Structures are given as C-alpha cells and as structure tokens.
Amino acid sequence: MSLYTYKSRSYELSYNPKELTLSVSAPGRVWSWTGDAYIEISGSRISLEGKYISSSERKTGVGIEFKAEYRGFSDKCDLADLALITTVSVNFESEELIFECRLENEPDNAVQRIAWPKPFAFGAAEGEGYTLLSRMQGSIIPAKYEKTLSGGSWDGTIFERDSYMPVYGQVVGSNGYVMIYDTPYDALYNIDHEPYGDTLIRPIWIPEMNTIRYNRRIICVFRNDGSGYVGLMKEYRKYLIEKGIFVSLEEKIARNKNVAYLLGAPVVHTGIAATISPKSHYYHKDEPEKNEWSTPFSQRLSELQALKEKGADKVYLHLDGWGKHGYDNLHPDVFPVNEKAGGAAGMKRLSDGCRELGYRFGIHDQYRDYYYDGDSFDLKNAAMQQDGSYPYCSIWYGGEQTVLCQKLAPDYVRRNYNEFERLGIQIDGSYLDVFSVVYLDRCFDPDHPMTRRESAEYRRLCLDILTSRGIIPSSEETTDCIVPSLALCHHAPYFTNLGNPEHEHFGIPLPLFNLVWHDSIIIPWSSQVKRGDWGMPKNDWGLLHSLLNGDTCYLSITADKAEIEQSKIVLRLHKRVAALEMLSHEFVGGDISRQRSVFADGTEVEVNFKTDEYSIR
Template structure:
C-alpha cells in the first residue's frame, strides 16, 4: 500500500483508510463495503448568518495515528484550523474508527475538541456505502414506523417523514442496515438523542443512507457514536435480532410478563379490544380545523352518561373485556387548554357522571383510561406562564394554532412531571379511578430542547423527564400508553395506540414507503401491545390492504367502535383471541411467501404461525 493508505486488521475485519481523500473500505468476510464515490465527510456550519458546507479535508491541520487499547484497535484522525473567506474558525475535532476485540464490530466516534456556540449545524459522518446492485436480494432496512425495506430497484422515490431523526416516525428505533445478496450490516446509533439518518432513494437503482449528528443546546458537545456490525449471511430478521440483543444488554428490554408483575392489569390488557371514544370537541376560531362555513360543526358533545350506556350494551353483546380510551373529557374538550383540563366537562356531566363512567367500567371489567397531554401548552390555559414554555435557540417561544384549542406553544418538559402529579391527584381525590392513561405525543414527536437559562433542557433531558412522567403514572398502578412506538419509551409503556406502516403521500392513506416489514415487532413483540385498525386502508394501512390481516400477522389487538355491530365484534374477537395466545411470545420470524410480497408469514416462539394473503383477503393460523 502507498503511504497515504492505513490498513487495520482485527477479528476478520479489515479497514483501509485513504488519508488523502478520507476514503474508507471495510472488508468483512466475502464482502467489501466502500464509501459512496459522491461522499466527502462534511459539516454544515453557520457563519455570519449564512449556512455553508465545509469538508473535513478543508482543515489546515490534519493528522492520522494508529489507536490501540485493551478493547480494540483503530485509526484516530484530528482536524483543526478551518478558514472560510479569510476567517479562522475555532473548530477542532477528532474522528475515531476502531474494531473491537469482542464482536469485530466497527465503531465510529465523532469527538468535539473546540467549537463555537451555534456554528456547527450538522455533521454527516461516517458516510454512506456504495449500494446500487439491483435485484430482490439487495435492499436497505429502515425502522420507519413499523418498518420497511427499500429494494435498490424500488421504482418510487422514498422520502423522510421527520427529517430522518431517530425517535420519530422516520426511526422508531435508532438503527438502519443494508443487505446485498445476503451479506449486510446493521448500524446502531449509541448516542441517538441528537441524530438521525440521511436517506436518498430516487427510484434509480441507488440508495444512499448515512448517519448525521446535530448540536445539543448549540454545541456538538459530547462524543457521537455509532457501531456497525458486518455479516456474511443475514436478512432483515437477522438485523432485528441483533438489535434486540443489543437492547437486552442495555437493560432496556422489559417484557409484558415482567410488566405484569408490577401491574396485574397488564394481563387484562392482553386480548382486549381498544375502544377509542370522545366526549367533547370544541374547535376555536384560531385552529386550522375551524369550519367557517358551518360553525355548528365546531362543537360536538356526547355526555359521560351516554358513553356509560353504550359500554353496557357492548358488554351485553359479548365484549367481556376492553380497554376504554376517553378523549375530550376535560373542561373545554379535546386538545384544549392543556395542562389545565380540570374539572371535567360540565356540559357532559362533570365529575359526577365521569365517576359513574369509571365505576361502570370497573363493574364491567373494562379498563378505564383517559387521554392527556403535557407538551402542547395552550395560551388560554388557566395557569399559562410563558416562563414555563420551551425557549428556542433564538430566544423566542414558538407558536402554532393547529389543533382544536388554537394558539399554543410547548411546555418545557422539566415541568411536566409536576403537572402530571397535580392532575392525577385531583382526579383521584374526586373519585375517578383510572386504570389506564394515554400521555399524548410523548412517544412520537421529536425530543425537545429548551434554551431558557432557568430550565435549560437537552433532548436527552427531555427524554428523561418524559420517562419520569410515565414512571409516576405506572407507580400509581395505572397502565401507561402514548401515541407511537418510539423505542426509548417502550420499557415504560404497556400500550401504544399506533405502530403501523409509513405511507406516501401521507400517513392517513396511500401506498407504502418501501415494502412493509414488521421490524418493531420482530424486536419488541412481547414487550408492548399494539392495536390495529381492522379495515381496508386508513391510518398506516397500505391501500388496498386489510388492517385485520395486519393485526393477525403481527399478533396485535384491534380497535373496536363503541357502537360496533355484530360483524365488527366477531372480526375483533378473532384478533383478540390470537393476541391472548401470542402476546407474550417473541415474533421469531417474518417472511414473504411469493414474489408479490402479498402473501406473508410470521412465526411466534410458542410455535404459532400466521399466514395472510392480501390479494384474496385470506388467513391461516396454525402451530408448527
């Protein structure tokens, strides 16, 4: 090799690093993985209010040295002294690429040494690998919502939903991978809070995917780490099982069986249909949903008493157990005046009839749960205080008027646990016995950061405070749930209300982004209950496929309308019976049974298998 190439060999993995152009080739077993030719390691920086892209090679001082410890060996590179238009930037950092002695994993670390606040906006490193060989065995694996694979020959463009951020709809789990003729890799972000992935698939036989890192409170500030494992024989099932083992080693894999020891209502939740119903909707004029043409449509009310009678009727129709999720129970209804939602809606019957509803659920053996929200912070909330709102990097409080309650900002999560305790104690003191709670948006919207000097909060701090809210609710013997399946929250929840597939052009309806595969369930099936809409198309269900078949394939539960007819009830019972059987089992594997990908099969650890045929709306449940 020439003097500009450094070679490292460890654990059957070889790294060739060209120091002149920072090209990287990793050889593992029978496969060579090389940086995409279009890639140069780079940062996006902000200088004099202009955003610029600067390549690592533009550093005036660059050095490369070998690195060796008792854990492994690698290559350390140091970069400093950048100049843009004659201005010297006080930026210095190191990159470290090393192979560990234990697994032969390749670790990438970006290590900040000196930086100026607000200057580094994004770091894209390490780079994407060349990935353009066509064929059904060549695909990119992305945990976008429930999950998908993107074959290199997938004809459609695949776009981000949430800018590729980890812990968003783009990545319920902070990893991705690629497989070429059964040889592949998985990349797991070990510091995911301020990171994500760039994805470029234009439908032209090429897929570009690479991690990126964003600042925390204006600085890169801490080491950013991602680890790659290269495999000679694998598929997307294999990658899921590797990540599953990784989570177990971190102590974050907590099963429903373990959760049931802490709260016996978990067992009651298994096999229960999810009844999602509402009391009061009041849409204010500021909301984008306000109907100017038909003002009467902006208020819809159903009393607590009416819901009580509807649940009694469902019991008579054979629904032995259920999870009742109640929206719009607060004083001004759904998505209004959070966090000051008490007392309950007086027009609907107030505390008296809400208590009767909760008592009735208890007598029916139904789990009674309420919708709540401790992020959306409404300007007309009774105790609204701008000093408790999230302050953005520019020193401003963000404002939007999307939801029914109109103008709002975001509550700094450092205060959220106090409001949760305040409201739950008030409900308890007024005789409302909660068995379940849904804290809206916590497990799907991006982690917030707050620049307020008196309650500064990083995204990791935000995650910790959201966790604190879940843990308080759980400590009260109440089942915990939130919106979607971001995996940082799964150890602290019993139920998520959605974890279906990502659709294009929007989540509500359309075709799938890539080929849907149940990545989340392959990792976490026996850790969380996931309901499905039992209808064709709709939220997260690719048109024209049937959510009923997805519920069976995934061993989940179903949504049930509060005014369900016999046909809907019978369809739901089939799903719930299977959930009773497999909810506490690992999903061992998923496979496609034909080239159309419309015939699929899952296998669970008790030997149960489910086969579905989306073309003919058929299914088979059996035992191996």
Template sequence: MKVAQNDVTILFDEETLWFTIEKESILWTWQSNYVPHMVCEEGEILFNQARNISHKEYQTGLGAGILSSYEGFEKDGVVYDYSFQTFVWAEASTGNVYFEWIPVKEEGLHIKKLFWPGDMNFEEKKDSWYTLLTHQQGMLVPNTWETELSPVVFDGFFGTAGGYMPWFGQVKDRAGYIAISLTPWNAGYHAEHPAGGPYTHVGVWYEPSLGKMDYRRVLRYTFVSDCDYNDLCKIYRAYVNEQGNLRTLEEKATRNASVNDLIGCAFVHKGIKTVVQPNSDFFDAENPDKNNHLTTFAQREKEIRELHAEGVEKLYMHLDGWAEPGYDNQHPDYTPACEAAGGWEGMKSLADAMHECGYLFGIHDQYRDYYLAAATYDENFACMLADGTIPGHQRWAGGPQTFLCGTQAPYYVKRNFQKIEENGIKLDCAYLDVFTCNEGDECDNPMHRMTRKDCYDYRCKCFEYLLSKGILTSSEEVSDWAVPSLVFCHYAPYDFMMKKPGSAKEAIPVPLYNLVYHDCVIQPWMMEKVSEEEDYMLYALLNGGAPYLIRDAAYPNTDGAFDDGISLKLEEDIRRSKVVSTLHEKVGKCEMVKHEILDGNWKHQRTTFSNGTTVTVDFEKQTYEISE
C-alpha cells in the same frame, strides 16, 4: 492506511477521507459522490478544508483503528478556530466497527447538521439488495422498488415516528450491516430511493444540542456475512438487552398485574367534548357547526353497556375530551371533568360502569403542548431555544401554544392525576399524548435547562409516576427510549397506513419494530377494511396485536383516520375484533421470532412467535391462516 482486527479490516483513503470496511472478503465503501461535510450557519464546511489534518493508527486495549484530527477551517478567506477528531476503530472481541465524531474546540463555527460517516455505495439493481428503515413499524426497500421514497416524517429523527428505533441497515445478497446510533438523542437518518432504483442511499446526520455539538457522537456498525433482516433485528434486540432496556410485558406484569388484563382487549376510542377555537388552524369558518360537539358521559356509558350486551368480553376504552374546555384545549390545566357532559359525577359513573362490565378505562392527557389560554400559562416555563426564541404554533383545537419544558411535566402529571383520584375516579390506564411520536424538546432557560436526552428522561418520569399509582401507561407511538416505562400505545402502524388509502406503498411493510419489541409493548391495530383489495385486519393478525373495535378520530383525515373504506355493521366489527383478540391472548407476551416473505412475493407473509404460533397472510387473496 490499513488497520486489521481479527476478520475486520479498516481501509482509509487520506485524500478522499473515505473509509472502507472489509469483512470476510466483502467490501463496504462509501458512495462515490459523498464528501465528509458539515452544514453550518457560516455555510457548508468540508472536512478537507481544515488547515491542519493528521491521521494515525491507534491501538487500545479494546481494538485498533484510525484517529484523525481536523484543526482550523478556512472558507472564503475566513479562518475559524474550530477543531474535532474522528476515531474509527474495530472492537477485537466483537468485530463491531465504531465511527466516533469528537468535538474538541467549539469556536467560530456553528454547526446545524453534521453528515458523517458517509452513505454506503449500494448501486446494484437487484431485489436481493435492500435497505431497512425504522420509519414507524418498518420498511424494506428493495433496490428495484418502483415507487420513489418520499421524505421521512420528522426528517428521520431517531425517537420519533420517523425512527422508532435508532438504527438502519442494508443487505446485499445476504451480506449485510446494521448501523446503530449509540448516541441517538440529537441524531437521525436520511434516505433516498428514486422510482425504480437502481439504488437506495441511507446515512446518519447529527444536530447540535443547545447550540453546540457538545458530546461525542457514535455510530456502531455490525457487519454480517450471511443474514437477512430478521438477523439484523435480533442483533439490535441483543444490544437493547445488553443496555438493560429490554423490559418485557412479563416483567411489567410483575409490577402491575393489570397488564395481563389488557392483553386480549378490544380497543375503543371515543370522545366527549370538542371545541375548535377560532384561532386554531383546524377551525372551519365556513362550517361552524363542525367545530364543536358534545357527547355526555351517560351516553358513553349507555354505549359501553350495549357492547357488553353484544358479547364483547374484554374491552379497553380510551376517552378523549373528558375535561373542560374540551379536547386539546388549555393543557396542562385540564380540569374539571366536562360540566355539560355530567361533570365529575358523570365521569365517575362511566368509570364505574366500565368496571362493572369487567372493562378497563383510560383517558387522553397532554403534557407537551402548552396552551397560551391555560389558566396558569407562564412563558417562563415554555421551551426556549439556544437563540432565545420560544417556538410555537396554532395547529390543534386549542389554538396558539408553545411547548411545556419537560422538566415541569412530572409536577403537572402528579397535580392533575391527584385531582382525578380525589373525585373517586379509578383509572386503569392513561395516555400521555405525543411523547413517543415527537422528538424530545430542548430548553435553554437557565431556570430549567434541558437537553433532548434529559427530556426523554422526564417523559419517562411521567410514565413511572402513573405506574406507581397502578395506572398502565400509553402514548401515541412506540419510540425506543420509552420501552422500559411504556405498557401500550395508540398505534404502531406501517407508514402507508398514515396516508390516504390507495396510495402507492413506498416499500415492503415489514415488522422491524415487532421483531425487536413485540413482547414488550401492546400495540392496537387499525382494523379498517379499506377496500376489497386491502384489509388492515390482516396486518393486525400478522403482528399479533390488539384490535381497534371502534376508533373515532379526534381530527378528520389526520393520523391515519380517513373516511374512505367499506362500512361494516357492528356485529361484523365485533366478530373480526374477536378473532384478533383471541390471537392476541395467545401471543401478546411472546417474542416475534421470525418474519418471512414467502415465495419471493411480498404479498405473502408469515410471522412466527416464540410459543410456536404462526400467522400466514395472503394480501392478494385477502386470506389468513393461524396455526399452533
């Protein structure tokens, strides 16, 4: 079958169920071993196992395509009364091609994962053929790349560290496409690249919502005949803007003027109290002294005044473990302020000292991990899966936990932050942990039923409450859905920064996220001089970000915090931080308009910002140049 719409042609093979898209004589077809299929509790089900299959051309007022129906599936002699449709169509006004999977009758089969549409055939061993993955800040995988791509974190779930943005793309000799998930809440991507190539495969997967596929799943392809990764990022930026979700820092500053105060700050990450419970996976039974430590508010105040005396002009401090009974313990019942460290009075004195120095002060908090040891813990408000089970673990310091249903989080945020305010503590910022790193939760408890999409909305309600109180919002990373309500983050690193220093890079690090959102979210960057051959300061400059002056890890060798590296004196850290802060003052609210790999050498890179500032780095010579 063949359907043409302006310069786009959709070709469909009724035998293989494959689609091929042709645009300006360039063909994009699925890889040869792909078979449309679903992984179900009943086993793997192929689309062509449907007892009744029909296809027809379908013209609408918007475009033309092919509508297919699949009814009744037979496997191993068992017939399942399940049916769905697919609709693949080209939009007349834009040339965009939409792949829609539509559940019709959900009986008999229980889908665990749906793999459709297929991965594109992408087999040429050429460095001008490359794949773009939105794993953290961004990855560009040439088909010739020598290092194998390992499994993406969070299984490539969109809305997590594995997929900051719900899209992927590929370019072959300057012809490319971007595939955008318009329904990303229960979706992600899978990717494969063997050592040395000669191919990279990437495709989408969908999971059920509360046990059912429940709603139409849509993946939009935009095909471009002459492009690079910059163009694809700008296509996505335009899409986000069309949805009303491109909320810039300039806009956010009109609501909360202190956004301007955060730009150009050096970031300091410190803690007060750590208590690792014996039933935590992090508990060190052989070295019990390592499980607990305490630093008073007065000591932190002294350190802040010393940094001020050293000439640090603008600074933001993120404070961990400020409440009883210590970091990552008994959330969401996380008060009062740590008594042994000085209590509410000591914490207020620290906050006041920060403000005397002209600094900004914020705290770590948590409204997802639901600790069984919390005073008000009630299993009825933990997330319950569709099968009636309540997931949990005991990885973090506080020991056994479930997950707080997101419907409850805004109430707890209001309760706890009112208590802080009642004790006279003025917060400038607050960090709600894991919200923008981990996937949204689902809950099938009829008292507070919640889909993943609902969960993201409830997380945003938490951010919006803080903004209404004049408190700037932060979370762990920078998921796409949070951009309208998020001012800054803990970090938005490249994937390799989360691995042990010296590990082989699995792709060329490119700032896909910043090419879309640089002027929307403030991102502090790791500043470690890892070795004489690797200095993370260069990435901070290239990305026009804020610097970490001090970053004390909550857990050793976790979340990119490693003991390896070259130790620098405080004076040198301050000097380096000042260089990055000065640049951030100039470009923090600017769009990153272009990123370049110079001379065909990925170790030579340049970024250009909308005010004309360029940053050129040479990762081989460990040098940088800033020009205006």
C-alpha cells in the same frame, strides 16, 4: 503512517484517514466508503478533503483503534483552532466496527452538522438487495427502486416517524450491515435515492444545544449469514438488552399488574365533548353549531353495557374530551370535568361502570401542548427556542398554544392525578398524547434549559408516575426512547396513507419494529371492517395486520355481534403471543402479498393480502 489494516474472524478492514477511504472485505462482499465527509459551518459544507493533520493507532486488550485529526476549516479567528477528531475501532470479540467523532475548540452556534462517517457504496442490482429504514413500523427500499424520496435527498430525524428506532441498514445477497446510533438523541440520517438509481444512507450529527459538545458514536454490525433484515434487527434487539434499555411486557406487568389486562383486550376509542376555538384550524365559521358538542357519560356507559351483552368480554376504553372544554383544550389545566357531559359524578359512574363490566377505564391527557387560555398559562413556562421565541400552533380544537417545557410536566401529572383521587375517579389507564411520536423538544430558557435527551427523560418520568400509581401508561406511537416506559400505544403502523387514502408507501412495508419490540408493548391495529385505514397500504385488510403482527385491534363502541366475533380471532391470538418475541418475518416465496411471522412459542401466522386468507398454527 496513514494506511491501517486489521483482519478479524469475519472480515478485513482497510482504512486510510488521509485519503478518507475505508473498505470492509467479507466473504462475497466488499463494503467501501463513497461520497464526501464534511462539517457544515454557517450554512456552508466544508469537506474533510485536505484537512488531514495526523493519525495514530492504539491497541487495548479488547480492541484496536485508529484515531485521526482534521483542522483548517475556517480562517475566522473563532474557528481557526476548530478540530475534528475521529476514531475507527474494532472490538475483537464482537467484531463491531465503531465510528466515533468529536470537536475540539468549538465556539457556540458555529457548527450545524457533522457528516461522518461516509456512506457505504451500495451498488446492488435489481432484486439483489435493499435498504432498511425504521420509518414507523418499518420498510425496505429495494435496489434500483422505481420511486424517489422527497426529491432524491432527504434527512430523517431519529425518534420521530422518520425513525422510530435509531438504526438503518443495507443488505446485498447474503451480506448486510446495521448501523446502531449509540448516541441517538441529536442525530439524523441522510438518504439519497433517485428512481432506478443507487441508495446511499449515512448518519448526520447535529448540535445538542449551541454546540455539538459531546462525542458522537455509531456502531456497525456486519452479518454474512443470509439472515437479512431479520438478523440485522435481532442485532439491535441484542444491543438494547445488553444496554438494559429493553423492558419486556413481563417486566412491566411485574411492576404494574394492571398491564396484564391488556393481553387479549381490544381498544374502544371514543369521545365525550369538544369545543372548537374560533382561532382553531377546525373552526366552522359558517356552521357554528358544529363548534361545540357533548355526549353524556351515561350514554357511553349504556353503549359499553350493550357491547357486553353482544359478547365483548374485555374492553380497554380510551376516552377523549372529558375536561372542561372537551378534547384538545386547556391542557394541562383541564379540570373541572365537563359539566354538560355529567361532571365529575358522571365520569366517576362511567369509570366504576367499566370495572363492573370487567372493562378498564382509560383517558386521553396531554402535557406538551400548552394552551394560552389555561388557568396557569405563563409563557415563561414554555419551551423557549434558540432565537428566544416560542413555538406557536393554532391547529387543534383549543386554538392558540405553545409547547410546555417538559421539565414542568411531571409535576402537572402529579397534580392532576391527585385531583382524580380527590374526586374519587379511578383511572385505570392514561394516554399522554404525542409524547412517543413528536420530535424531542429543547428549551433555551436559562431558568429551565432542556436537551432532547432530557425531554425524553421527562416524558418517560411522566409515564413512570402513572405506572407507580397502578395506571396503565399509554401514548401515541412507539419512538423507542419512550417505549421502555409504555405499555400501550395508539398505533404503530406503516409510513403510508397518513391522512391521504391514495398515498402509497415508499418502499415495502414490513414489521421491523415488532421484530425488536413486540414483547414490550401492546399495539392495536385498525380496522377490522374497512380497508386501507390510516397507516396501512390502501387495499389491505386491517385484521390481517393484527394477526401477522400478533397485536390487538380496535373495536367500535357500537360494534355489532359480527364485528365482535371477528375481533375475537385477533384477541385469542394476541392473548397467546402478546408477551412473546417475534422471532422472524418473511415474504413467502418472495411474494410481498404473502407474509409469515413466527413467535417464540412456535406459533406461525401466514396472511395473504390479495386473497384475505390467513392461517394460524
């Protein structure tokens, strides 16, 4: 038998593993597989068509499972016994549709990817549906959208800017589904979209190290209640809570009381010193005087004192470039403190001065970029690539660098923060650069191998070490495999205007991430004084994004009274809703320039990006 059916309370499933067809019939909508399923071996895509061997059905007290086996992918002797085992199952209670696959008899370095399950056919008419992407804060691609995406077909990596959260979904009318990667660490999504054409999206599974190795699993949840993207994101939030992954701000404050300071506090981001290496992309060959600069710690303290006098009651200071050669240099061997700026004594005075003002002292730090001229540099400690080479970069100020194997990072964190204690410099918060945005690393060195999952675990451990010392843990963005160990990020805006003011967003930006994680992490937005800042549509006023998202804001260290008073509009709301769930978001009357969010205490925020009007009630 190769045709299987099952009728749940909400839909009817029909599945034929031999013909590779599947359909889910819900009231008003049928979701059906389209396209191909394949394995990629040595760069060649081998379809599952004609590879079917057998299938079977199994029932338990909680669900029903349909298992299929596929073989015959290659005549090569080491691949002759390779088999793909797939299961499609339904949970009786939750009605989740679960797709799982694994390989048997898999040789090393043979399979590059598995493309299974197939994508659902979309087929929505203009104005009748959209696709959800978790690209940074989030976006939706309307049906028949007029733009293309990277030539029409594109792979997005889970746990990068491509996908802060391991989810995607589609909505047609009142029906929708969300795909939740239950095994997200070695995974992509592939999306196909041509201008005014259909949108197809599917999961892709990639090797953990040399092989696929473990079972891959994705959960599909259907909704037909008209709740759209909000309802689908709430399904993912429910999943995180049930799995014990979601950690609220209240829980983080209970573990580290200093996190509470962030509620209603702006972030002041400034620097102390920099030395640009001749090998850096940023080196000024014709203007050498620009390659080194420093500002005394005492000057930064004076500027903060002036902020206090102008009415800034609370400030979280984020200080770059405090180390020997300043910003983005020598990591993880950044000591001693920059002497030209005032050395350890000057840094201690700035730290103490912050708390005297009622402010908090946070620093920039780094445990991934591994600089060649660091005191303890040894290439044997770097993350070895699969071919035995090492990553290389010379873009940043410090010049030549590779990537530190993150197995070593926690011990470097302990060492450096012990040094701060020996120097008597109190660190209230620390930003461990790139940990929550850059792709998860692997290391193939047999002395310290590391998978992507382990990379995330070591990064979280570094942040947890800070928390255990009462230090507010921070990092760059909000890939959600790191968020449980974060209290603060640098930014989590939209996938637009990333270094190019003319860059336009692909799709319609909206706060999918905050619908899930708002009450878990503090996100500052910029800027209150100019439009279209980094990660925002080019004509948008940053203050409105802060308000709509119930988030905090950046404040210039030289802000005048007008900017400070304007920031207080954001900060009053942030103090009120920062630790509350964002219950809903909508485009008012279908107008994307008018948006409304609602928080768990009933607070409603409405903004108009055309007129710059807003209301809070």
